Amino acid sequence: MINDSYDIIVVGGGPAGTTAARWAALGGASVLLLEKDRELGIPVRCAEAVGWKTLLKYVQPNPQAVTVKLNSVRFIAPDGTEFVFKTDDVGCILNRRIFDHDLGRMAAQAGARIITRAYVNGLVFQSGKIGGVKVSLPDGNKEIKAKIIIAADGVESRVGRWAGIRTHHVPKDLESCYQMTLGGISVNTDYVSCYFGTNVAPGGYAWVFPKDEDTANVGLGISANRSEELKAQDYLERFVEKRFPGASVLACVAGGVPNTKPFKKVHGDGILLAGDAAGQASPLTGGGITNAIAAGKLAGEIACESLKNGSYLEKNLAVYTKKWEDQWGGEHRRLYRIKEVVNKLSDVTLNNAAHILAEIPSEQITLKQVFRTTLARHPKILIDIARCFL
Amino acid sequence: MNYRAKRKGKRTELTSLIIKEENCDYCGCCVAVCPVDCIELEEKKISIDMIKCTLCGNCPYACPVSALVGETA
Ligand SMILES: Cc1cc2nc3c(=O)[nH]c(=O)nc-3n(C[C@H](O)[C@H](O)[C@H](O)COP(=O)(O)OP(=O)(O)OC[C@H]3O[C@@H](n4cnc5c(N)ncnc54)[C@H](O)[C@@H]3O)c2cc1C
Numbered sequence: 001m002i003n004d005s006y007d008i009i010v011v012g013g014g015p016a017g018t019t020a021a022r023w024a025a026l027g028g029a030s031v032l033l034l035e036k037d038r039e040l041g042i043p044v045r046c047a048e049a050v051g052w053k054t055l056l057k058y059v060q061p062n063p064q065a066v067t068v069k070l071n072s073v074r075f076i077a078p079d080g081t082e083f084v085f086k087t088d089d090v091g092c093i094l095n096r097r098i099f100d101h102d103l104g105r106m107a108a109q110a111g112a113r114i115i116t117r118a119y120v121n122g123l124v125f126q127s128g129k130i131g132g133v134k135v136s137l138p139d140g141n142k143e144i145k146a147k148i149i150i151a152a153d154g155v156e157s158r159v160g161r162w163a164g165i166r167t168h169h170v171p172k173d174l175e176s177c178y179q180m181t182l183g184g185i186s187v188n189t190d191y192v193s194c195y196f197g198t199n200v201a202p203g204g205y206a207w208v209f210p211k212d213e214d215t216a217n218v219g220l221g222i223s224a225n226r227s228e229e230l231k232a233q234d235y236l237e238r239f240v241e242k243r244f245p246g247a248s249v250l251a252c253v254a255g256g257v258p259n260t261k262p263f264k265k266v267h268g269d270g271i272l273l274a275g276d277a278a279g280q281a282s283p284l285t286g287g288g289i290t291n292a293i294a295a296g297k298l299a300g301e302i303a304c305e306s307l308k309n310g311s312y313l314e315k316n317l318a319v320y321t322k323k324w325e326d327q328w329g330g331e332h333r334r335l336y337r338i339k340e341v342v343n344k345l346s347d348v349t350l351n352n353a354a355h356i357l358a359e360i361p362s363e364q365i366t367l368k369q370v371f372r373t374t375l376a377r378h379p380k381i382l383i384d385i386a387r388c389f390l
Numbered sequence: 391m392n393y394r395a396k397r398k399g400k401r402t403e404l405t406s407l408i409i410k411e412e413n414c415d416y417c418g419c420c421v422a423v424c425p426v427d428c429i430e431l432e433e434k435k436i437s438i439d440m441i442k443c444t445l446c447g448n449c450p451y452a453c454p455v456s457a458l459v460g461e462t463a
Pocket residue numbers: 011012013014015016017034035036037041045046047048049050118119120121152153154155156177178179219254255256257274275276277281286287288289290292
């Protein structure tokens with residue numbers, strides 16, 4: 001039985017939603033989480049890579065949710081020139097089905113109620129203020145009251161829009177992605193690989209993220225405004241045909257990641273937005289798992305706090321946007337500017353940069369070195385890149 | 391100049407929009423770029439309110455597969 005009223009309703013059972021539900025419930029609120037799909041974590045619209053240290057700040061993952069750990073990234077330029085550089089943080093490739101289930105379990109343990117196959121199709125307004133949600137359940141439609149809504153409904157977020165917050169994206173700021181999990185291949189589990197080039201993935205990159213020596217998430221994202229002729233799926237089929245001919249396809253999914261500037265506002269009267277729904281994924285890499293978890297936690301905590309104070313109007317919840325902005329806003333903006341520059345670099349420029357970097361021994365390649373060397377030899381890139389740091 | 395106005399100048403708007411649901415993966419990219427919020431996307435069901443749709447042409451671009459086909463004049 002679902003109650004008719006809760007303190008907080010969370011829409012969406014991804015990492016942002018389950019984390020928000022967990023922290024809200026831990027703070028003592030009555031919490032309902034509604035997910036439209038029949039299972040949390042499925043389908044896995046994700047390449048499953050996270051920074052290990054960043055992840056540990058927020059959750060201790062179930063060991064079964066971690067497949068491989070690695071600490072290098074291999075870049076492949078349009079002409080095939082490669083260079084490898086070590087990252088500061090160890091990366092790990094998750095099993096998101098297990099990982100997302102686990103986040104759900106933690107929320108449930110904290111006391112949140114989770115319902116799947118619950119499609120939220122509208123908000124309920126009471127004297128002009130949000131008072132709950134309209135949900136379509138297998139046995140019919142229902143209206144459920146809540147004091148605060150946390151919109152964690154992913155890239156397709158509509159809940160925020162119903163509350164009057166602009167959450168849709170211009171095509172340029174959306175990565176249109178397609179991914180296959182390939183089996184029966186041979187991959188090196190020491191690094192992840194990223195391929196660049198207008199023929200590979202215009203306005204984005206292709207990734208090979210190993211899950212085992214013989215299995216990998218192979219996918220790509222293209223800027224949604226650059227799909228005049230070919231779709232992400234077409235680019236990926238071509239890529240896989242070339243690099244992994246004869247591979248078995250264990251799964252394939254389409255998906256989207258926001259690559260946007262920070263939203264001006266991720267809160268409203270009685271509503272907070274978290275994760276992809278708030279455009280919080282990294283605009284440069286498209287990584288959004290830890291961003292979603294971090295924002296979900298903040299949203300859950302602030303929602304609880306506001307409930308305790310009995311005030312959850314726009315002005316009371318503004319602290320959420322402010323805290324997000326203070327902690328991550330600057331970095332997010334910087335990554336957005338870098339993305340804008342990188343997407344404009346021609347294949348020739350990328351090749352030239354890769355030729356120089358390929359000469360530096362990989363142990364010495366750090367992000368700083370990359371910039372320093374490229375800048376020294378390619379003043380034109382210097383100008384472009386300098387602009388994005390201004 | 392706002393984005394849509396720019397787009398109008400650059401690209402022809404659509405004359406019709408067709409959903410090929412057999413290709414759809416229900417990923418939500420189309421919803422994410424729809425300026426008028428006229429796409430309804432459930433777990434395994436998609437529909438577009440053609441009365442609200444302005445045929446702006448965003449969603450066929452965003453779709454990672456060939457599930458939305460826009461026709462231009
Ligand atoms: C192809 C691809 C590869 C990626 N690779 C990586 C990666 O390697 N590393 C990384 O960190 N990030 C990656 N990302 C991004 C990452 O997946 C997202 O940033 C992350 O899942 C965001 O979490 P979230 O909780 O905000 O949203 P989601 O995980 O998208 O969850 C939103 C949930 O809300 C539900 N929902 C939506 N609307 C409604 C509604 N009306 N009613 C009820 N429920 C609703 C959805 O079904 C969904 O379950 C990738 C994304 C894609 C598409």
